[in-house]
Amino acid sequence: MHGGNEKFSWKNVLPNCKPITRVLSAGYDPAFSEMSAKTPIFPTSTFLFKSAEHGERFFYLMSHPEERGQDEDPGLIYSRMNNPNMEIAEDKMLVLEPGAEDAAVLPSGMSAISTMCLALLKPGDIILYSAPVYGGTEHLFEMVFPKFGIETKPVYSPEASEYRGNLDKYKDRIAMIFIETPTNPTIVHTDIQEIAGLAGEYRSAENGIKVAVDNTFMGPVFQNPIPLGADLVIYSATKFIGGHSDLIGGFVLGKKGDIRLIKSYRSVLGATTDPFCCWMISRSLETIDLRVKKCSENAAKIAAFLADHRKIKKVVYPTVLDKESSQYQIYKKQCRGPGALISFYINGGKKEAFSLLDNVEVCKLAVSLGGTETLIQHPRRMTHADVSDDMCEKVGLTDSMIRLSVGIEDPDDIIDDLKKALGKVG
Ligand SMILES: Cc1ncc(COP(=O)(O)O)c(C=O)c1O
Structure with a gap:
């Protein structure tokens, strides 16, 4: 200030x-x-100058910030x-x-x-x-x-x-x-x-x-x-x-x-x-540290549940990675926690993925991520719908992929929700 x-x-x-x-x-x-x-x-929208000279100086400093004196107030203009x-x-x-x-x-x-x-x-x-x-x-x-x-x-x-x-x-x-x-x-x-x-x-x-x-x-x-x-x-x-x-x-x-x-x-x-x-x-x-750590703790429990489910082909999340894999090594080297984002591949394709999305009740069907609530979406047809087929194929962005952004709910409620919804997938 x-x-x-x-x-x-x-x-x-x-x-x-x-x-x-x-x-x-x-x-x-x-x-x-x-x-x-x-x-x-x-x-x-605008700020008063104490004098015309102040106004002149503030504008000058805006275009020559390197000339600002150590304790000089850069000033507010607009x-x-x-x-x-x-x-x-x-x-x-x-x-x-x-x-x-x-x-x-x-x-x-x-x-x-x-x-x-x-x-x-x-x-x-x-x-x-x-x-x-x-x-x-x-x-x-x-x-x-x-x-x-x-x-x-x-x-x-x-x-x-x-x-x-x-x-x-x-x-x-x-x-x-x-x-x-x-x-x-x-x-x-x-x-x-x-x-x-x-x-x-x-x-x-x-x-x-x-x-x-x-x-x-x-x-x-x-x-x-x-x-x-x-x-x-x-x-x-x-x-x-x-x-x-x-x-x-x-x-x-x-x-x-x-x-x-x-x-x-x-x-x-x-x-x-x-x-x-x-x-x-x-x-x-002020609360980011608390929120993100709680989301991440919840996500680790949910990823373990998904990784064990017979209708799920593959889960991509740090704590379920093969500990010998280069991905796990990079994660360990540069991250202090696994985070709140889980991607997983359901057995089948778009039909099965959409069926899961349409049957969850606690998880909310919406794009975006990082909120207090758990959000679930289908990247291939939603956030990444514009990406070329060629690129999707090269990076494994398929119709069976689902992305989950885990929130701060009780993780057991999310697990129950996913369990019930997966039960309805044909
Ligand atoms: C990794 C990443 N970067 C950038 C963006 C763009 O952010 P915004 O929607 O705030 O413009 C998103 C949005 O989902 C994102 O996931």
Whole structure:
């Protein structure tokens, strides 16, 4: 926040505490708001300048942020550019993402990805990306960016050799490696450290390849990509960060210079997150650790039940993976918990999968994930309906696949629900 009282300035409070303690105070100085214990909402489109000189200086600093003095207030101008609630959400998120120097809040996960790419890439560049990715991301990469001269190349296997092959082939044109790990919906893990190491080998003075990780499924509670070598971390805040299926939001975190550029693109593209949404995100960040750990604990029980069921062909979830598999090794290396997303394949195809979806009563039939309630959906015909048959075949995204995002209910209720619904599948 801007100005304030030293005693209450959150930067001076509890500096040695753990992130889950600091997130409660981060970003907010009560001395500014009548000592309100909780963060107010600032529903204003514009901000008053104390003098014309202040206004001039704030505009100057907006386009020359590097010239800001150490204790100089960067100033608030207009809510498309910035707002206290945006800053509070960013400061709280920053506490939870180790290694990140700055954060930008955006109005959706898709906006986080598109704004980041538009800010950091140029025509002629290539994005190498782990396939599959979320259906919207895939559409952006395959259908939209090529129109602007940005090419994309999917990598169908998490093996580093596949990435190296592409880096050798396209040499200097690869400007970004975009990894979604684990992937939506196939729950495939990519070794972030290995891919970041590879990018380091090919990086040159002319081509500073960026490694961007979509950390929506595991982070920030169970996975932090920056200490593993990633440059940028992206979130759909709609999921675990918001956590109640009641908002749409996103974040990009990374180095100061990259985030500064992303924020300037955010302003001109008009990708503003409104104050109320930022306030909801800030409120939700206070409980993310509790929620995500409970969802994950429940998911492990449900995955064990599904893995044992005779009508289920295969379950993809860390705790039921073969302990010798490379997927399990990657999971152990970079995640602190298995997460709340389970993908499983039912015996049969679309008919059987739809029958299960139509017969559940406690699980809710809806796309999205990361909320307090368990959501179930059919990726091939819903979130990933746009993905080409060829890509679906290559990544095993079949009609028998179902994705479950486990919530905070009593897991026995979800297991009973699935048991009854599976009993009705012919
Ligand atoms: C992994 C992942 N990234 C990005 C997105 C896009 O997020 P949003 O819907 O907030 O734009 C999603 C949405 O489901 C997702 O699952």
